[in-house]
């Protein structure tokens with residue numbers, strides 16, 4: 001059996017190119033692309049590394065939906081016609097490779113690491129910072145983020161406002177604010193509670209529906225919004 005793989009190419013101008021791929025059991029969209037690149041056209045540009053939904057680098061639109069190519073089996077798509085395109089909301093570098101500079105700059109802006117006031121303790125640690133299971137539960141799902149950018153590409157607010165940090169960065173802000181060991185709340189609030197910040201989210205929920213790791217960034221944004229409102233009371 002064969003499938004038809006339609007690949008978005010960016011040069012000389014944007015167009016689709018069709019490849020016929022012999023289907024194998026368990027074949028993923030990434031396997032099909034690798035087959036096309038190795039056997040039919042070496043010039044197809046795509047990004048991948050781990051092939052196991054860990055590195056977050058193979059995100060692309062598959063039949064119109066943001067997905068990880070390595071984590072999507074052809075059999076799941078229930079079609080022998082597959083169309084792959086670069087993710088939305090990011091500039092195209094070439095073919096399926098997009099520029100994540102803005103995405104990572106938003107991620108960096110929310111200080112995605114634990115911030116502590118006791119610098120002395122950080123330099124010369126003398127104790128552990130223990131947490132109860134219920135404290136870990138508050139942020140655990142957000143710590144599974146692989147920074148694949150699928151939620152960012154699916155977000156209608158990001159499409160309209162490039163200064164909006166996006167679901168990934170906001171969910172990460174919540175991940176650290178909700179961590180009982182963290183003391184960097186104000187630094188993050190200054191970044192996210194602005195005219196282009198959390199108030200811009202209108203809860204379309206597309207971010208959560210495309211996340212391959214089962215994270216619910218929309219919920220993180222809601223919790224973050226509740227938290228910032230409670231600070232104003």
Ligand code: SF4
Pocket residue numbers: 144145146147148149150151152167168171210211212213214215217
């Ligand atoms: S929240 Fe999910 S979709 Fe968004 S970057 Fe993280 S893993 Fe990817």
Ligand code: FES
Pocket residue numbers: 047048049050051052053054055056057058059068069070071
């Ligand atoms: S290749 Fe690493 S997530 Fe797909």
